Structures are given as C-alpha cells and as structure tokens.
Amino acid sequence: MKVNVKCFANLSKEGKCDYHGATAYDIADKATVRDLVKKLDLDEDEIKIIFVNHKEETLESVLKEGDQIALSPKTGGM
Secondary structure, X not given: OEEEEEEOHHHOEOOOEOOOOOEEEEOOOOOEHHHHXXXXXXXXXXXEXXXXXXXXXXXXXXXXXXXXXXXXXXXXXX
C-alpha cells in the first residue's frame, strides 16, 4: 500500500523525506509508523511528534492506504 510522508527540521533528507512535498512510499499492509520510520532509516528517538492525517498518533499506530504522515523532531522547548 502507498502512504505519503513529510519530515521536518533535522529529520528531513532530500529525496527521501523532506518538508517540500510529501514523498510516496510503498509499505506492507498493516504496517505501523515504527515500520515506516525503520524503512526511512530514521532514529525513532529523534521523533517527537507524529501526525497521521492531521491527527497526533504514536509509533504503534497502524497505517492505511493513502495516509498522510508528518514526522517532527525534538526541538528546543519540546
């Protein structure tokens, strides 16, 4: 299934996951946000806020076809 991902600040990796536009990824059915983070080769300890379809979620949230995921890092004051 396909999902779309945006990454912000130091999580951003050009051509892989950035904030300019959502990047489409194929993932397994019933994959979690954690599975996606591993696929993106991101350090889950660096992720502070996860949004799925504009709603705050966790690493254990199960994803569905067409979901829009946004990942934000820990930053000052968070």
